[in-house]
Amino acid sequence: MLKKFLKRRAALLLILATVPLALAADQQRIKDVASQLMCICGCNQVLGVCNHINCPTSGGMMAEVEKELDSGKSDKAVLDHFVGKFGLSVLSAPPASGFNLTAWLMPFAALLAGAIAAVYFLRRFRARWVETAPKTVVDTAKYQRQIEEELQKYTPED
Numbered sequence: 768m769l770k771k772f773l774k775r776r777a778a779l780l781l782i783l784a785t786v787p788l789a790l791a792a793d794q795q796r797i798k799d800v801a802s803q804l805m806c807i808c809g810c811n812q813v814l815g816v817c818n819h820i821n822c823p824t825s826g827g828m829m830a831e832v833e834k835e836l837d838s839g840k841s842d843k844a845v846l847d848h849f850v851g852k853f854g855l856s857v858l859s860a861p862p863a864s865g866f867n868l869t870a871w872l873m874p875f876a877a878l879l880a881g882a883i884a885a886v887y888f889l890r891r892f893r894a895r896w897v898e899t900a901p902k903t904v905v906d907t908a909k910y911q912r913q914i915e916e917e918l919q920k921y922t923p924e925d
Contacts, residue, residue: 797833800842804828804849805859813859 801815806828810819814832817825828849835845849857861867 796836796842797829800832800836800845801829803842803846803859804832805857807853807857 798815802813804814806812806814806817806819806822806825808817808819808822808824810817810822812819814825814828819825832845832849835848836842840848846858855861855867861870863871
């Protein structure tokens, strides 16, 4: 009876010892979530790669990310927690909704506007260039004869 009790107790201890390890967020998931956040120390670096020497905030923020993930929250819930705590500036990329959508669309709009402007000005320049180009035909036969005469007089030196 005592052996049976000890076996059950050992099995229970083993289960209790491995549960926190099973619930612990893996390091890759922590890095993935941290790469979506900015360090708030003022270094303007992503939290996962903040190399600010003696950074006062990155260690605490990483620990908080790990704690939130260990408690079973989803990645989005952890991000929402940090947005609620620090504001939208803590996100490494603005959300693609509302006014922040302009941050995603403006580079493409500027590129398109620049391409249209470049084509417009190149066509205008080309039209002006064609208008101002001389309309006379140049007699190249005279120049060709001069070249042939010069070549006949030319003797290569060793």
